[in-house]
Amino acid sequence: MDGAAPHALPQQFQAWFDSRGWSPRGHQLEMVEAARAGRHTLLIAPTGGGKTLAGFLPSLIELSERPKGNRPRSIHTLYISPLKALAVDVHRNLEIPVSEMRLPITVESRTGDTGVAKRQRQRLHPPDILLTTPEQLALFCAWEGSREYFADLRTVIIDEIHAIHGSKRGDLLNLGLARLQSFAPALRRVGLSATVQDPDMLRRWLAPRPETAHLVRGAPGAPPQVEVLFSKGDVPWSGWTAQHAMAEVLDVIRANRTTLIFVNTRFQAELAFQKLWEINDESLPIALHHGSLAAEQRRKVEAAMARGELRAVVCTSTLDLGIDWGAVDLVIQLAAPKGSSRLIQRIGRANHRLDEPSRALLVPAHRFEVLECEAAREAVAENDLDGEPARLGAHDILAQHVMGVACGEPFAEDDLYAEVLTSEPYSDVTREEFDRVVDFVSTGGYALKTYDRFRRIVKAPKSEKGAGLWRVRDRETAARHRMNVGAIVEIPMLNVRIASSRSGKKIGGRKVGEMEETYLEQLVPGDAFLFAGQVWRFEGITGMDALVTSAPGAEPKVPSWGGSKFALSTYLAKRVRRMICDEDAWTRLPPDMQAWLEIQKARSIIPSDEEMLVEVFQRGKRWYLVAYPFDGRISHGTLTQLLARRLERLGKMPLGFVANDYALAVWTLGPLHDLDMDALFQEDMLGDDLEAWLDESFLMKRAFRQCAVLSGLIERRSPGQEKSGRQVTFSTDLIYDVLRRHQPDHLLLRCARADAAAGSLDVARLGRLLNRIKGRIRPVMLKKVSPFAVPVMLEIGREPVAGGSAQEAILEASAAELIAEALS
């Protein structure tokens, strides 16, 4: 398998490989070659291919070859991982070659958890190799003296680059890399990635503009074996829990050594865990793992897993990345995976030996998901991945970076602008945009110029030293910025604590974990809910704590929205559409699915893969419009909001709407038989309609809050007090309302609009959808509901109806209660 000559490695290293009974892999030798040639390099290799060692090998060789001398040490290699746990794990693995070869190399890690004493020591006596996170890099940029500290930096390694590049964290990381490059112009960038659809995009992202990183590919592993579970019972019409298949899932767990069961949300994880234990008569050791559990509990599960004591773990995307567990021999995906890249990543968690195939079982939760799982299985077989569009760097992040740079050292606008242009996500930023960002950092960027004396960064006057350079206003302002770096905005969470009574008052006892505030707010005292694998009774909220008591046997409340947080990818959606219109492919499906498709064909129509079916029918006094774009929950959600507005204007009196990954439904009081479908789905809805709706939407407020925090307008932490997420949420809404009325083109409102359009609304995708169906809409009038319409119709009443009137409706309902109460 490895064609390269053995003398490519220094003798000491070759001997070490020999002593372990290994021979260096081709891509490991190629990485050493690329380093000798001084090239920025992206390594794409499947899990289990010795990727981490390949990344570090050149640094270990260089460090082992440096002449002995007593010049002061400085950091040679900086390793950055998106996960703290991964940095710690890599540290452990790296110690093996270092100690076995007795290399004179010091390795240390540094994360948010590292103690003050150790951090200070690292500043005075830097290790040769430092393992850290993107947030620490942002902090380094804001240090005074960082230019000297990193002057001799030779290599920076970015791990799991595929998981971080397409996010605000990625934007900040890339700006940080540009900064490091200016400190150490000879710096070589190395990226480690899982298999991706478009390696060229990552090659550009990794290297400073206008360069492109050299690509090294690891040998592909054996192709994975993927099966879809065609349940023996009927496949449900709708839902997201896949409860019908739990007995079969347990059988599969029993037949394997260790199974990882991936689900798409925490609710799903809790529910699946609960259902499995209800039928787990043999008490097979099955554990639960998700991001909201107390850290201690997660570590317990991870340790038990590493010792091989567990037969299965039900988990969320918290285990998509990270530590290698070796012994996993099967991955189950419960409910459809929604995208092929995520599925391949998850399948890779099984069997980290390259020469044996990973095995996976997909368990669809309902009928459309059967089609989707089939499509995903085919996509994996063809190794076909979802693509991700390149992203433009967010300006709130640029603002944070500019502030950080000013905290580190005085800067000239021209120089920093040139440096920012070398960062791929920001290579298109115009000088005008850049100047706006600098003005925002300095004065808040308001049309009303009243904050001149409160500038956060100031330009030194001509008479002073450093004339014309921007610097931070004072030490206190710099200290406050350093407390607030990073691009992760935590969702407001509350501690879940077991209530204990003390002198008649309930107080919080042991912490069970953390849950989203928004979910807990929907509970009323006395409600039962599932968390950490148990049923709890909700007692109430005091401060930052939700108090609970154990309630075994109580019937837990299922959240109204519990489906996938991921939307069906464009790529898989296309495959599903093709599968539906290919009648030959139906024969591969279970009999009840075939019957379902046959009845649809007889009663309505089966659209071609380019067409969009729209069914209109009357039930009782209501008219229903059900459309099937097959384009994912998020763009469907946006589309239904806009359709409802249009139907309102047409006098159709829409009463409600609901959307899922495959279809959307709107119901009205007014008749819908006379609708001009082409006009209704016209692309121009993305103009003023979208703007008008968006400005009122809670999505904008949420996006604005994030931008306000990341840009430094609102501080998450200030000296002496930790601001709780709850207070922040409230005050940014007030600021949003005022700013929207008085300066609608403000930088942060633009940022928030861009974020909402790209993220929670997926406007770009909706645009492509409307373009795709133009002139290809197939309307049909039906006498009664069609088989395809049943799944989405069943979701009516389970989903909260979002929208501008919903909040007033809640108040109206409570006011009506009062009147009833008063008259009784």
Add this chain to the structure above:
Amino acid sequence: MSGAQAIRLRLQAPESLCGSLWMEVADAEVCLRKSGALWLEADGVLAAGDLHLEKGSSYASRGQLLPPYDTAATLDRLEAEVAALNPRVVALLGDSFHDGRATARLAARDAARIVALARSRTLVWIVGNHDREGPGALPGDRADEITVAGLTLRHEPALVPVRGEVAGHLHPCARVAGHGGSVRRRCFLTDGQRLILPAFGSYAGGLNARDQAFAGLFARSPIAGVLGRRVHAIGWGSLTGD
């Protein structure tokens, strides 16, 4: 709850013109406006609590550059109420300014708007804990409290149940949970004997009506007049904590 006897609401069709809630507080007829202001029609008195003018610039002076439009936004709403009702007296129930130096930071344009408000009517600045320094050179009378229609208007509510008091200070807000989510809005709180006004200032935060600070103020469970497209009268039992 014996709310029906204790609290006399004048129930109106929801589509009533201005969305106000009319009711009796200690035998005086009062109108709770959806802006959060109180209108005492018989005496031509408009009252608003906790304007917190220049809160934005107060934060800016400490390094958080909040949009400098809060004073203008608050005055916009106050002017709209004055234009709609043409009051004889405008009573501001304290904490009209966010801090002692706020009047010095006030933009000339905003100061001129306040001067205009005081023209052809009486402006009364009731003293609060944030603005003991008073309104500086701005026109109007200063007072610790005033009495209108048998009601005493002051900044801080007395800590025991009292009859006929209207106060601000606490910034009450109500959280109402319903199907699919919860709503948190500013609100009036009253038991028919006394009344707490919501904060009127654009950047003024809110304190949940279920907070301990409200315990002991009311002789019986109060109702909340929750601000929205109209003032929604909502019973104590429907309010939840944060």
